[in-house]
Amino acid sequence: MRNNDQILDLFENYLAQMQLPEEPELLYNPIIYAMSGGGKRIRPVLLLLACEAFGGDVTDAMPAALAVEMFHNFTLLHDDIMDNAVVRRGKPSVYAKWGSNVAILSGDAMMIEAYKLLRGVPEDKLARILDIFTPMALQVCEGQQYDMDFEKIQKVAVAEYMNMIELKTSVLLAGSAMIGAVIGNASEEDCRKIYRYALELGLAFQLQDDLLDSYGTVEELGKRIGGDILEGKKTCLMLNTMSRATEEDREVLRHTHLDETLSDEEKIQRVKAVYDKYDVPKVINQQIAVRFERALSILDTLDIPTERTEYLRAYAQNLMGRKK
Numbered sequence: 001m002r003n004n005d006q007i008l009d010l011f012e013n014y015l016a017q018m019q020l021p022e023e024p025e026l027l028y029n030p031i032i033y034a035m036s037g038g039g040k041r042i043r044p045v046l047l048l049l050a051c052e053a054f055g056g057d058v059t060d061a062m063p064a065a066l067a068v069e070m071f072h073n074f075t076l077l078h079d080d081i082m083d084n085a086v087v088r089r090g091k092p093s094v095y096a097k098w099g100s101n102v103a104i105l106s107g108d109a110m111m112i113e114a115y116k117l118l119r120g121v122p123e124d125k126l127a128r129i130l131d132i133f134t135p136m137a138l139q140v141c142e143g144q145q146y147d148m149d150f151e152k153i154q155k156v157a158v159a160e161y162m163n164m165i166e167l168k169t170s171v172l173l174a175g176s177a178m179i180g181a182v183i184g185n186a187s188e189e190d191c192r193k194i195y196r197y198a199l200e201l202g203l204a205f206q207l208q209d210d211l212l213d214s215y216g217t218v219e220e221l222g223k224r225i226g227g228d229i230l231e232g233k234k235t236c237l238m239l240n241t242m243s244r245a246t247e248e249d250r251e252v253l254r255h256t257h258l259d260e261t262l263s264d265e266e267k268i269q270r271v272k273a274v275y276d277k278y279d280v281p282k283v284i285n286q287q288i289a290v291r292f293e294r295a296l297s298i299l300d301t302l303d304i305p306t307e308r309t310e311y312l313r314a315y316a317q318n319l320m321g322r323k324k
Contacts, residue, residue: 003311004318007048007058008041014062015069020113030094030106031113034073037089042319043173044069047180049315050194053308056184063120064129064183068176070117071133074110075140077103082148111137121183129179136175143168150234154254158239162203165236170202190302197298201316204291208320210235211284214272226268232257236284237275244278292320 002010015035020028044065051061077094079085081103086096095103121129146164150156177198181191213228214237228235232254242250256262256270275281295316299309 001052001308001311002058004045004049004315007045007052007311010058011041011044011048011062011065011069015066018066026098026102027106027109030077030098030102031110033097034077034088034094034106034110035070037073037091039073039089041069043072043176046173046198046312046315047176049311050177050180050186051184053302053312054181054184054186054190054304055308056180060122061180061183063117064179065176067114067117067133068172068179070110071114071137071140072172074107074114075144077107077110079144082144125183128182132175132178132182136171139167139171143171156234156239158236158243161234161236161239165206166199166203169206170199173202173205174198187303190304193298193302197295197312197316200291200295200298201319204288204295205319207236207284207288207291210237211281211288214268214275215281226264229268229271230257230264236287237280240283241275241278241280244280245274249274249277288320292316 018035020031022028047065047068048058048061051058076088080088080093080095081100084095085093087093093103094106098106115133118126118129118133143164143166146160147168150161150164174195174197178191178195181194186194210228213235214226216225227233228238238253242253245253252274253271256267259267262270296313299312300306302309
């Protein structure tokens with residue numbers, strides 16, 4: 001079995017061999033640009049790790065691993081248009097570099113290419129994989145729609161937010177793990193368990209990302225701290241605080257990002273002071289820990305030798321930035 005770094009190297013080598021038509025340039029060059037933009041490759045790596053954990057051959061799983069990475073990057077091209085985002089992974093987004101029309105069409109082509117890549121999986125597994133991939137893809141779109149809906153409504157429940165991040169973030173991770181398990185010939189029960197492992201892990205990861213946006217460092221987050229606060233975004237911190245706060249403090253949360261008399265730093269500190277007043281960072285950290293430990297505990301129930309779960313455990317720890 002290979003560790004995370006070895007699996008990542010295998011995937012990057014496979015990705016480097018990807019061939020797309022040269023023409024029309026404005027359709028295919030943005031795809032190459034997006035796919036070569038780095039990123040953690042967390043979904044294809046998990047897919048390949050799951051395949052190996054159940055005794056499968058990663059060569060058989062490579063087309064599916066590239067398909068989920070292609071699909072993920074397709075969503076980013078379209079998300080950047082919706083969010084008017086000009087930077088992606090430290091460089092101009094496809095939308096900023098080529099415009100929305102190119103980003104839409106290249107994104108569409110990436111979605112089609114993802115399904116084309118799935119034809120490369122073992123034939124006897126294709127129908128089962130499509131049964132996982134297709135609803136997964138649709139759920140990601142549902143999650144994005146809920147995220148946009150939340151921008152327009154005043155009151156969002158914490159449970160609604162958790163459902164949104166499950167659809168938008170966790171489902172793709174979980175589906176990737178399950179596809180890898182299917183290719184690795186896992187039992188149906190173990191496929192369901194590995195799906196749940198990745199779902200819980202994805203939720204923990206997104207909650208931690210929300211927390212780091214306000215309380216992390218630039219090195220941890222990879223971007224400027226406090227962006228969610230400055231956008232007035234409804235995150236787990238915002239919604240948990242709203243559920244506990246007085247009406248006066250809720251008003252601070254609702255309107256601080258709009259106050260033109262305050263500097264960005266003052267806005268961030270004012271909102272964080274309300275978060276701290278209700279001890280919400282501690283609450284979120286507890287929720288992260290529960291999800292993370294739940295994910296790891298699922299690995300102990302898989303019908304494979306314990307040593308075969310070693311790298312899935314290490315993957316979870318690496319994803320969450322944990323040493324042990």
